[in-house]
Amino acid sequence: MSHLRPARPSGRLWLTAWALACGLAAPAWAAAHCPNAQPLQATAPGVWVWEGQAADIAPQNRGHVVSNVVLIAPAGLGAAPTVTVVDPGPSLLHGQALAQAVRCQWGTGVSRVLNSHAHAENVLGNSAFASSPSDLHPANLWATEDTRQAMAQRCPGCLEHITQTAGADALRGTHIVLPTHTLAPGQTLRLTDRPWMALELRDAHTHSDLALWQADTRVLIAAGLVYRDRLPELAQGTVQGWIAALDQLTALRPRTVIGQSVGGIDTLHATRQYLCELTQAVWSAMDRGWSASEAESLALPAYAHWAGYAQRQGFNAQRAWRELEPWWIEGRKPPACSGPDVGR
Numbered sequence: 158m159s160h161l162r163p164a165r166p167s168g169r170l171w172l173t174a175w176a177l178a179c180g181l182a183a184p185a186w187a188a189a190h191c192p193n194a195q196p197l198q199a200t201a202p203g204v205w206v207w208e209g210q211a212a213d214i215a216p217q218n219r220g221h222v223v224s225n226v227v228l229i230a231p232a233g234l235g236a237a238p239t240v241t242v243v244d245p246g247p248s249l250l251h252g253q254a255l256a257q258a259v260r261c262q263w264g265t266g267v268s269r270v271l272n273s274h275a276h277a278e279n280v281l282g283n284s285a286f287a288s289s290p291s292d293l294h295p296a297n298l299w300a301t302e303d304t305r306q307a308m309a310q311r312c313p314g315c316l317e318h319i320t321q322t323a324g325a326d327a328l329r330g331t332h333i334v335l336p337t338h339t340l341a342p343g344q345t346l347r348l349t350d351r352p353w354m355a356l357e358l359r360d361a362h363t364h365s366d367l368a369l370w371q372a373d374t375r376v377l378i379a380a381g382l383v384y385r386d387r388l389p390e391l392a393q394g395t396v397q398g399w400i401a402a403l404d405q406l407t408a409l410r411p412r413t414v415i416g417q418s419v420g421g422i423d424t425l426h427a428t429r430q431y432l433c434e435l436t437q438a439v440w441s442a443m444d445r446g447w448s449a450s451e452a453e454s455l456a457l458p459a460y461a462h463w464a465g466y467a468q469r470q471g472f473n474a475q476r477a478w479r480e481l482e483p484w485w486i487e488g489r490k491p492p493a494c495s496g497p498d499v500g501r
């Protein structure tokens with residue numbers, strides 16, 4: 158979608174334009190920082206992405222595996238746009254790199270940060286946007302009430318864990334900053350030049366997952382609900398709630414879906430397909446007389462090439478087993494997995 162990327166004047170011309178917009182100190186700052194700034198991917202009108210990757214958190218990626226989304230709402234003539242970030246990433250340093258990319262591209266700071274759900278790789282970058290002595294204009298930090306509560310509860314342990322998995326150097330200086338503003342489900346937000354709807358999906362990937370929907374351009378920001386070539390994480394979610402959430406999002410018929418990466422409606426389908434096959438495999442194992450302790454060995458070889466398979470498949474199977482066993486004991490039918498037409 159590079160055709161949507163506006164041409165950026167290069168070199169001295171661009172630095173001069175930036176300087177005019179930002180004042181006398183700008184040229185030196187831009188010359189020092191902008192040549193190496195992270196390029197953001199133009200994805201839809203007013204929507205830019207630092208894309209995630211199909212990998213688990215490791216020192217090699219410094220914890221950057223999920224997408225960071227930058228939304229640009231234009232202001233009046235000569236005024237700086239309002240910039241919103243959805244998920245600032247895993248660390249202070251990553252958040253600072255994102256803030257630098259924004260300042261280099263639009264000559265302004267970030268006004269709002271939205272946290273999609275309470276996972277470390279999505280939210281610990283908040284610490285780059287909170288109030289500090291050197292930041293005259295800290296961003297407002299938003300999340301659903303349940304995500305804020307989950308962050309308060311889980312983030313200390315998550316910070317410790319991601320420091321171990323991504324490395325202490327990558328997490329240097331990172332501290333926990335909780336959202337200060339509450340997002341209400343159904344709330345309309347003007348995040349670009351158009352209105353966006355805030356959707357809260359319950360008990361899906363986590364207890365509360367935020368998605369953002371722009372109906373005119375059919376752009377869906379689905380954050381942790383959509384994976385690509387990486388095994389979904391069920392640790393804080395439910396397999397049936399997640400499938401239901403994906404059906405709800407599929408019914409919107411999005412053209413562009415921003416999850417772990419940027420794609421189309423097929424990315425919703427791929428995540429759903431894994432969750433359905435997991436459900437069916439667990440149900441079949443119960444029918445065959447397996448015990449709960451054997452669920453850990455339940456394989457889905459078709460997904461063995463996905464990142465995180467070796468680490469999580471056994472855990473996901475156990476998690477799904479605990480969720481589905483009461484249904485099976487009651488003699489109910491397995492949860493339906495046909496769902497809406499997703500254009501397969």
Ligand SMILES: [Zn+2]
Nearest residue numbers: 274276362381
């Ligand atoms: Zn997540």
